[in-house]
Amino acid sequence: SPPTLVCRVLCNGQGSHHLVAYVVAAHEPAPTVSELRGFLEEKLPEYMVPSAFVLLDAIPLTPHGKVDRRALPAPDGTRPELNKPFVAPRTPTEKLLAEIWAQVLGVEPIRVQDNFFDLGGHSLLATQVVSRIREAFQVELPLRRLFEVPTVAGLAESIEVAHSAGQNLLAPPILPVPRDGNLPLSFAQQRLWFLDQLMPGCAYNSPGAFRIESSIDVALAERIVNEIVRRHEVLRTTFRSIEGQPVQVIAPVLTLPVAVVDLGNLPEPKREAEVRRLASEEAQRPFDLAQGPLLRVTLLRLGDQEHVFLVTMHHIISDGWSIGVFIREAVALYGAFSNGAPSTLPDLPIQYADFAVWQRESLQGEVLEGQLGYWRQQLADISVLPLLTDRPRPAVQTTQGKRQSVALPETLSEALKALSRQEGATLFMTLLAAFKILLHRYTSQDDLVIGTPIANRNRLEIDGLIGFFVNTLVLRTDLSGNPSFRELLRQVREVCLGAYARQDLPFERLVEELHLERDLSRNPLFQVMFVLQNASLRAVDLPGLTLSPVEGDSETAHFDLTLVVVDADQELTVSFVYNTDLFEAATIARMLGHFQILLEAMVADHEQDVVGVVGDAVGDQVRPDAGTIMTQFTFDGMQFRTDIAALARLMTDAGLIVLTAFISPFRAERDMVRA
Numbered sequence: 001s002p003p004t005l006v007c008r009v010l011c012n013g014q015g016s017h018h019l020v021a022y023v024v025a026a027h028e029p030a031p032t033v034s035e036l037r038g039f040l041e042e043k044l045p046e047y048m049v050p051s052a053f054v055l056l057d058a059i060p061l062t063p064h065g066k067v068d069r070r071a072l073p074a075p076d077g078t079r080p081e082l083n084k085p086f087v088a089p090r091t092p093t094e095k096l097l098a099e100i101w102a103q104v105l106g107v108e109p110i111r112v113q114d115n116f117f118d119l120g121g122h123s124l125l126a127t128q129v130v131s132r133i134r135e136a137f138q139v140e141l142p143l144r145r146l147f148e149v150p151t152v153a154g155l156a157e158s159i160e161v162a163h164s165a166g167q168n169l170l171a172p173p174i175l176p177v178p179r180d181g182n183l184p185l186s187f188a189q190q191r192l193w194f195l196d197q198l199m200p201g202c203a204y205n206s207p208g209a210f211r212i213e214s215s216i217d218v219a220l221a222e223r224i225v226n227e228i229v230r231r232h233e234v235l236r237t238t239f240r241s242i243e244g245q246p247v248q249v250i251a252p253v254l255t256l257p258v259a260v261v262d263l264g265n266l267p268e269p270k271r272e273a274e275v276r277r278l279a280s281e282e283a284q285r286p287f288d289l290a291q292g293p294l295l296r297v298t299l300l301r302l303g304d305q306e307h308v309f310l311v312t313m314h315h316i317i318s319d320g321w322s323i324g325v326f327i328r329e330a331v332a333l334y335g336a337f338s339n340g341a342p343s344t345l346p347d348l349p350i351q352y353a354d355f356a357v358w359q360r361e362s363l364q365g366e367v368l369e370g371q372l373g374y375w376r377q378q379l380a381d382i383s384v385l386p387l388l389t390d391r392p393r394p395a396v397q398t399t400q401g402k403r404q405s406v407a408l409p410e411t412l413s414e415a416l417k418a419l420s421r422q423e424g425a426t427l428f429m430t431l432l433a434a435f436k437i438l439l440h441r442y443t444s445q446d447d448l449v450i451g452t453p454i455a456n457r458n459r460l461e462i463d464g465l466i467g468f469f470v471n472t473l474v475l476r477t478d479l480s481g482n483p484s485f486r487e488l489l490r491q492v493r494e495v496c497l498g499a500y501a502r503q504d505l506p507f508e509r510l511v512e513e514l515h516l517e518r519d520l521s522r523n524p525l526f527q528v529m530f531v532l533q534n535a536s537l538r539a540v541d542l543p544g545l546t547l548s549p550v551e552g553d554s555e556t557a558h559f560d561l562t563l564v565v566v567d568a569d570q571e572l573t574v575s576f577v578y579n580t581d582l583f584e585a586a587t588i589a590r591m592l593g594h595f596q597i598l599l600e601a602m603v604a605d606h607e608q609d610v611v612g613v614v615g616d617a618v619g620d621q622v623r624p625d626a627g628t629i630m631t632q633f634t635f636d637g638m639q640f641r642t643d644i645a646a647l648a649r650l651m652t653d654a655g656l657i658v659l660t661a662f663i664s665p666f667r668a669e670r671d672m673v674r675a
Contacts (some may be wrong), residue, residue: 002181002444018278020050020052020053020054020072021036021040021050021052021053021054022053022056022059022072022448023036023054023055023056024055024056024057024058024059025055029306032301037049037054038477039051043445045284047157053410054072054073056073059664060072061193062219065420069352073207073215074660075402078369080415080459086109086340088109088112089110089112089152089156090112093156093159093160094112094152094153095153096136096137097133097155097156097159097608098110098112098152100129100132100133100136101114101116101119101129101152103132104121104125104128104129104132105119105120105121105125107119107120109150112151112152112153112156113151113152113153114152115150115151115251115421116129116146116150116151116155117150117421117424117426117646118421121150121622122333122426122427122428122532123143123426123428123454123496123500123536124455124534126143126146126147127143127455127457127458127465127500128457129146130142130146130458131457131458131459131460131463132460133159134459134460135190135460137159137206138639139159139161139162140162141155141158141159142501142655143500143501144497144501145158147424147497149341149570154247158196172358172361172362173461174350174354174355174358174459175354175355175463176349176350176351176354177352177354177357179250179353181229182242182245182247182498183247183248183249183250183353183356183357183358184247184248184356184357185247185248185356186355186356186359186360186468186506187359187360187363187471187506187509188468188470188471188506188507189239189246189316189356189468190246190506190508191250191507191508191511192204192315192316192468193239193246193289193316193600196289196316197279197484201286202286202399202401203283203285203286203314203556204314204315204316204558204559205283205284205285205286205287205312205314205315205556206312206313206314206315206318206319206320206322206323207279207282207283207310207311207312207313208310208311208312208326208327208549209308209309209310209311209322209545209549209550209551210308210309210311210327210548210550211306211307211308211309211544211547211548211549211550212306212307212308212546212547213305213306213545213546213547214303214307214545214546215305216301216307218258218260218299218335220297220337220338221258221297222256222257222258222328222552223333224333224334224337225256225330226255226256226298226403227333227343228326228330228333228466229254229255229256229295230253230330231329231345231348232351232352232465232466232467233250233351233352233353234317234318234351234352234353234465234466234467235254235293235294235295235317235346235466236250236251236252236253236293237249237250237251237292237294237317237353238251238290238291238292238293238294238350239289239290239316240290248353248356250353251292254292256293256295256297258297258298258299259296259297259298259299260298260299260301261278261298261299261300261301262301263275263301263302264301264302264303264304264431267667273415275302275308275550277298278298278310279300279308279310279550280302280329282296282310282312283312284556285312285558287314289314289316294313294314294391295311295312295313295317295413296310296311296312296313296315296318297310297311298310298312305529307666308550309547309590311323311327312493313326313328313466313652316469317352317466318466318467319455319467319469319470320453320470321380321455321457321467321469321470322465322466322467322468322469325464325465325466326466327540327547329345331540331545331547332344332345333345334545338544338583348464348465349461350461350462350465350466351465352465352466352468353667355462355465355467356471359506362507363504363505363509364497366438368505371502371504371505372505372513374502375474375502375505375510375513375514376500376513376514378476378499379449379474379476379510379514379525379560382449382476382525383445383447383523384447384527385439385443385445385449385526385527385559386443386445387439387442387443387527387528387561388442388443388445388581389560389582389583390583390584390587391581391582391583391584391599393521393522393582394521395520395521396520396521397520397521397522397523398579398581399556399557399558400556400557400578400579400580400581401555401556401557401577401578401579401580402555402557402577402578402580402585403555403564403576403577403578404575404576404578404585404588404589405419405573405574405575405576405592406573406574406575406592406593407571407573407574408570408573408596408599409571410570410571412572412596412599412600412603413567413571413572414570414572415603416430416431416572416599416603419602419603420519421494422488423486423490423593424493425489425492425493426496426575427532427534427567428452428496428532428534429489429492429493429496430489431530431532431563431565432450432452432475432492432496432530433477433485433488433492434595434598434599434602435450435530435563435595436448436450436477436479436488436492437479437485437488437598437602437610438594438595438598439528440479440610441594442591445480446478447476447478447479447480448476448477448478448594449474449475449476449525449633450474450475450526450528450529450530451472451473451474451475451523451525451526451528451529451530451559452473452475452529452531453470453471453472453473453519453529453531454470454471454472454473454499454500454503455469455470456469456471456503456504457469458503459552469570471499471503471506471507472502472507473491473499473503473507474499474507474510474525474526475496475514475530476497477491477492477493477495478491479610482609482610482611483610483611484607484608484610485602485606485607485609485610486606486607488610489606510525510641522560523558523559523607526559527559527560527561528560528561528563529558529559529561529562529563530560530562530563530567531563531564531565533564533565533566533567533568534566534567534568555577557577557578557579557580559577559579560578560579560582560583561577561578561583562576562578562581563575563576564576564577569652570620574595574596576588576590576591576592603616616657644658657666
């Protein structure tokens, strides 16, 4: 009889995932690891072959007779996939590069033949590696190169070639600037400032909520918060207009209180509901950019040993990465201050205002024209994505939103990551390609434009700064000609790499240079966003303190539709954040279900063409019921998709059609309604 084999995905704690096989031999002698791997390599595609094998006497079972996955032991050693010969770094370049990889990936030892993406690397970590290479080797290496040669040996050779060719640093370093004059805003800050002038009171906030299991000394909490405020000028910054131009005004000193709300007297169900309500209310409460402060900290006391810590900053001084910086510094300061020690945090060599000046000075001339030339060509003649809505689009864009989520099975999550590695792509690229297929099905449009945020922390000097660095990239792909999924993924990969290489051009400057017609009902360039969160904050466990992030219920929808995928705890959680003034909850629920089915079909056969993937995965489910006649029409400048049988009333008045109908987001054959 064959051996018993159970597979499980394990995480090394730094985001690197591995497929591990647990084997019970049917007879003695047991097969060797090499024999098992060789057998599976003949039967399975490469991405489905486990990276490590563990021989067991028996598979642990639960009382119900199912596999007890929690009882499966981790493989021996720090690297479960080290069943291949180990070749240590040989040259000084390889050794320094291996140290950089170990720091960024949190994995060691590093072999010269290791593949960066097999070790858990992704686009954000690749950007950090490139910034550290710039600092360590004083050479400009394009991000694309890491994708082309993702091993230590290959990348070290590229660095040495770049040195020989004289590819020295192109951009000047970021240096402190005097504070004796008006300080300009960064391009991203300037756009938010203008939006605030257009729509005063709009809550463009960056919130964070964290559950703390510990007693809290409020005076200590205030000391920690105010030390962080002292360190980061941007937290003491307000924005005023001088002769019509916005400037940064940095307060020399700012002392912030920590507001305390006691919920301990409420019964537990009501207490948790009140936590969610207060967190939502706090996240959506606006700031006054001119008066400040633009940071609020609130402590919700649930019990003597349980609290929720709310940190809310206006987006003009913060981004998602900044929340992480704030919490990491708070944890470090807690460790020092609670033991009577001074801060151990190093001084910051530069501040956000220095970056803003550097950005404006460095992004001009040939550098600016080179980046603009790429984007002008890439975005020529783009059209609005005709994503049909359940309700008419308001004349002025609104931000009321909700979120719907589903956790993908662990096996599907790992298969998507393995498929990405096999195709030389990142998980982001694979999911983006799948999302493009879904939108193609919902809109029947081949030319698809989606936005995505990028951390834009591509210089080592700004890694530890709080501030608004995040940029937005516009990713355009063409699905005409019915490409296979593999062909589409290659196209998406090239589009992403091209965009990453030009990420320094602020989205705000791009919009300005393209001279787009202003439309208050939608965002410029795109209305749909895709976000992959694979750098989320993890739980922190210190002596006497446990801190973990809390997911909020409410959402602000700055776009019509945003796909958010969170990569954490060995599984992917897929969410749609949608504008509730445009979409019904039932529409988004169907779309969420279709996306999961599409991912499953894509993993099962990624050689299929786009039509085949969609047809096999969701084709029958998104078509109207048999006998239903669907129609698409335009009324008062807005597109609708509806079931004719659901039209309750048709009246004509001066050539206009007045309709009461159920609006569906799905397309079928096009029948035009005429008066």
